[in-house]
Amino acid sequence: MPGVSRRIAISAVALSVLVGAAVGVVGFTFVYAKGSSYLTDDPSACANCHVMNEQYAGWVKSSHHGVAVCNDCHAPRDFLGKYYTKALNGWHHSVAFTSGDFHEPIHIGARNLEVTESACRSCHQDIVQAIEPGLLVRVSAEGAGGSRGETERHGGPHLPPGDGTMSCVRCHRSVGHMQLD
Amino acid sequence: ALATNIFERKQEARNPFFRVAELTDDTVDPAIWGKNFPLQYDMYLRTVDQVRTKYGGSEAVPHAPTQADPRSVVAQSRLEEDPRLKTMWAGYAFSKDFREERGHAHMLADQTFTERQQVTKQPGTCLHCHASTYNVYKKLGDGDLMKGFDAVNHMTYFEARKLTEHPVACIDCHDSQTLQLRVTRPAFMQAMARMKAAQGVQDYNVNRDATRQEMRSYVCGQCHVEYYFKGPEKTLTYPWDKGLKIENILAYYDENPHKDWTHADTGAPVLKAQHPEFEMWNQGVHARSGVSCSDCHMPYTRVGAQKISDHHVRSPLLNINRACQTCHHFSEAELRARAEALQERTFRLRNQGLDALMGLVNDVKAAKAAGKTDQDLAGVYALQRRGQFMLDFIEAENSMGFHAPEEAARILGQATNLIRQAQILVRDSNFKPEIPDALPASAGDAHAGPGTGGKPVGSPAEGTGGTAH
Amino acid sequence: ALATNIFERKQEARNPFFRVAELTDDTVDPAIWGKNFPLQYDMYLRTVDQVRTKYGGSEAVPHAPTQADPRSVVAQSRLEEDPRLKTMWAGYAFSKDFREERGHAHMLADQTFTERQQVTKQPGTCLHCHASTYNVYKKLGDGDLMKGFDAVNHMTYFEARKLTEHPVACIDCHDSQTLQLRVTRPAFMQAMARMKAAQGVQDYNVNRDATRQEMRSYVCGQCHVEYYFKGPEKTLTYPWDKGLKIENILAYYDENPHKDWTHADTGAPVLKAQHPEFEMWNQGVHARSGVSCSDCHMPYTRVGAQKISDHHVRSPLLNINRACQTCHHFSEAELRARAEALQERTFRLRNQGLDALMGLVNDVKAAKAAGKTDQDLAGVYALQRRGQFMLDFIEAENSMGFHAPEEAARILGQATNLIRQAQILVRDSNFKPEIPDALPASAGDAHAGPGTGGKPVGSPAEGTGGTAH
Numbered sequence A: 001m002p003g004v005s006r007r008i009a010i011s012a013v014a015l016s017v018l019v020g021a022a023v024g025v026v027g028f029t030f031v032y033a034k035g036s037s038y039l040t041d042d043p044s045a046c047a048n049c050h051v052m053n054e055q056y057a058g059w060v061k062s063s064h065h066g067v068a069v070c071n072d073c074h075a076p077r078d079f080l081g082k083y084y085t086k087a088l089n090g091w092h093h094s095v096a097f098t099s100g101d102f103h104e105p106i107h108i109g110a111r112n113l114e115v116t117e118s119a120c121r122s123c124h125q126d127i128v129q130a131i132e133p134g135l136l137v138r139v140s141a142e143g144a145g146g147s148r149g150e151t152e153r154h155g156g157p158h159l160p161p162g163d164g165t166m167s168c169v170r171c172h173r174s175v176g177h178m179q180l181d
Numbered sequence B, C: 001a002l003a004t005n006i007f008e009r010k011q012e013a014r015n016p017f018f019r020v021a022e023l024t025d026d027t028v029d030p031a032i033w034g035k036n037f038p039l040q041y042d043m044y045l046r047t048v049d050q051v052r053t054k055y056g057g058s059e060a061v062p063h064a065p066t067q068a069d070p071r072s073v074v075a076q077s078r079l080e081e082d083p084r085l086k087t088m089w090a091g092y093a094f095s096k097d098f099r100e101e102r103g104h105a106h107m108l109a110d111q112t113f114t115e116r117q118q119v120t121k122q123p124g125t126c127l128h129c130h131a132s133t134y135n136v137y138k139k140l141g142d143g144d145l146m147k148g149f150d151a152v153n154h155m156t157y158f159e160a161r162k163l164t165e166h167p168v169a170c171i172d173c174h175d176s177q178t179l180q181l182r183v184t185r186p187a188f189m190q191a192m193a194r195m196k197a198a199q200g201v202q203d204y205n206v207n208r209d210a211t212r213q214e215m216r217s218y219v220c221g222q223c224h225v226e227y228y229f230k231g232p233e234k235t236l237t238y239p240w241d242k243g244l245k246i247e248n249i250l251a252y253y254d255e256n257p258h259k260d261w262t263h264a265d266t267g268a269p270v271l272k273a274q275h276p277e278f279e280m281w282n283q284g285v286h287a288r289s290g291v292s293c294s295d296c297h298m299p300y301t302r303v304g305a306q307k308i309s310d311h312h313v314r315s316p317l318l319n320i321n322r323a324c325q326t327c328h329h330f331s332e333a334e335l336r337a338r339a340e341a342l343q344e345r346t347f348r349l350r351n352q353g354l355d356a357l358m359g360l361v362n363d364v365k366a367a368k369a370a371g372k373t374d375q376d377l378a379g380v381y382a383l384q385r386r387g388q389f390m391l392d393f394i395e396a397e398n399s400m401g402f403h404a405p406e407e408a409a410r411i412l413g414q415a416t417n418l419i420r421q422a423q424i425l426v427r428d429s430n431f432k433p434e435i436p437d438a439l440p441a442s443a444g445d446a447h448a449g450p451g452t453g454g455k456p457v458g459s460p461a462e463g464t465g466g467t468a469h
């Protein structure tokens, strides 16, 4: 895969430049490309990169335009996670953008999707509580006194799988970005 | 008042279910479950409703109660709507009574009182799909479902009928403690294990190995499938050993010779196809995209501050905004038109197939009148058997092609080809028919398991299948 | 280097092209346009490439240049791949030479040197779709396209051929000043106006009345359509007066009696179908969703910071990430598999149709050898004409069903039914065939105009159609 190795190569070169304290150039890149935009919550900061234009435009048309900005959905809730994700994504995107070497159209990856999924859950905690079996386990076990033992004796046919949550985006793909589909 | 209202909602939301009644693995009565889950229960009760759509739903037809059939309302007769069906099923109980199916609330009564019960002696096996039988099986098998299943299969229908009083109930789809979905039907467990084994997956246990998303279709696939009663034990069997495509099923019936009846007008040994919703759904683009039965037939619905699954299982075309519009951003009218355009094409191909079959039946009757013997007609019979089964497969499937439109059209196109060739062969014994390329049985399914193919790019891993990029 | 790169990209984004050459409405040579639009021009040149897909693309087959045919590379012969086609077209030029079509760069040479030119004398009309003819029409008509079109139609092919030297060029799709899309082909303008008039829209002028999104398909619909040469003037005509569905087209040919040739083996007066991509696309769910030809065949492509339309017009399956993944969030492999699953079903139905037709041709030959006359066979001929046209319609359509899979399957299913019935009728003159319900001609199309139906909910109004909710 020449594409991948090229990307790694550029990444490596870029890194060594960093480590080699060629701070001036990189700093210029960072500032010029408005790399600092990663540190704010301003959506237009993301759209600084023309490759984000489409998502930006989709967001403007979306149902969440008035209620959520990019980082509400694409950065974890907690402070550390937020800046870790931003740093990771920021670095990835800068390298990808500069090398021009990434899959198009851009599709969200599994890791970032998990971040987004948990953002949905965190805002919509109330409304989606009812549909998660994990919660049902908790509610009925809490209130049931001795009934947990009951379950074990009768042997429910299977234990709740750890990953048995429902993917929101499967049905609500376009809440953040209105699109034709 | 506003403030209280909001407060109440938040309470409701945080603690969606109150444990009012104690539920155990032996609580059959849905009314008791309904104390803990009143919203789901209310919706569940609404499956008594009857509303017609262009090709589905059902119509409430008044019926004068009799001793033999005390129902005061039934669904419309499909035989009256289309008498060609009587000819297709000549000599079989279906030619006496066949109605549009309606909501789950009616399943037990409709099975008990169909005229088909009066013309044939049915086995207890029938109840597998028309009643709450989980506890019946468990009890008769002393905790072993399979043993209980066998025991019921050996009874007569009316003996077995006494053991149950509810249509499919909460306990048949849910674990009583966690409310998780589970499969309770032996025929489905066994059929899936056999199919998976043929695909190289040993010892498949659907309740252990299926993902939650798969379960959202499997609970329906327990009943909405093609089946037959195997051997003298009348074991309920789903013919999926070679896969779910119609060619796989036909290959299965070739290897395990079986006929449902002998056609009264032609003498051909024929098969009846029944409601293969699960099989056909599996061939469509929705299954490939991971869209489950429940996504469309039990879509999420907001009730107060909660969002729950609509237990009023029915035609999605009666509920397009919830059933389709979360995924498809087109107007209701447009979505209905799209579905109906697909259904109309299927309907036209079904009609030409039935016309061809009527022609064939007349041709064979004439040939017999003119002295042709069963032996002379063996080739014709083979074509009738295959062609009629393919035609009936789509006729019996209840979405009028929607679940897999191109596959339905392909099957109907090939069915007509077979039947018309039978008509040539009756007239010309030198004619060499072409059987449209029967799939090599090993070809199996387009995708490894129902509903697992084609995950969206970047979808969170869910047990099966990785993310291709 | 990093910094420069970003700088370049920002520049590119801001300044999409430089006006180097002066373009006028008489600038035919694409190389001159290419000075201003080098990216589009480079891509345009790449339509010489030949790459095969499972059912499309094309293969570069070496060819020893001769005086009559100096091409050193051609596309594979479809007649060699499937000799049944020769029998379908027996007696017609197509049975001599018919190849897989390839990229636009080849259109003029392929038309000039096809063996079909050697067996029939073709009119100048042919050039309408195989060359840059806008300026030829304009010049010969003194500025009036229609007059120029008439003039060229009256010439012989080789007379007219001298007037043009380029395949379809920039000027044929674009206005030279604004680069806006425009329709330049008289046959399309007239056919659309007639169809719209029948739908109640008077005085339709495609260049004035079509939306931009419609134009993204109409520029292709100028050539990728079913056509015939009408009357002694050989006027190029698209048979759309009653609509774009096959039943509408068949009704048109019934009202305006026309045959393309007499089948050499059977004697039936038959029709040839040609590349109805536009008509079939119009029956599919993509057209209903507003997806245009250009969206898939000329998808936006990022070149540096610019997004431009890929002027390398080709099979989208050679470019799935840009052609499909903008809308479908599945992996490339999965999308290819979906398209091919649809195509495979079509292919199987096409094959059974061709098999049936081979049977019929043999039957009729035998019947004639046994003394049957054309008059005896009139009913058989009628069935062959209709069935064969339906079969050829999908065979000639170049997406192997992808553009409208259920419609393709329906048409093929009905075609086989007609042909098999013809086989019965040859053997039994008392047989009463059933013509699958021909649409009442007035039924017209499923939706008002190509590509306008079914806007997404909440999509910004774009001239036509409101937002239903």
Ligand SMILES: [Ca+2]
Residues within 6 Å of the ligand: B056, B057, B058, B100, B101, B102
């Ligand atoms: Ca129904």
Ligand SMILES: [Ca+2]
Residues within 6 Å of the ligand: C056, C057, C058, C100, C101, C102
């Ligand atoms: Ca091609």
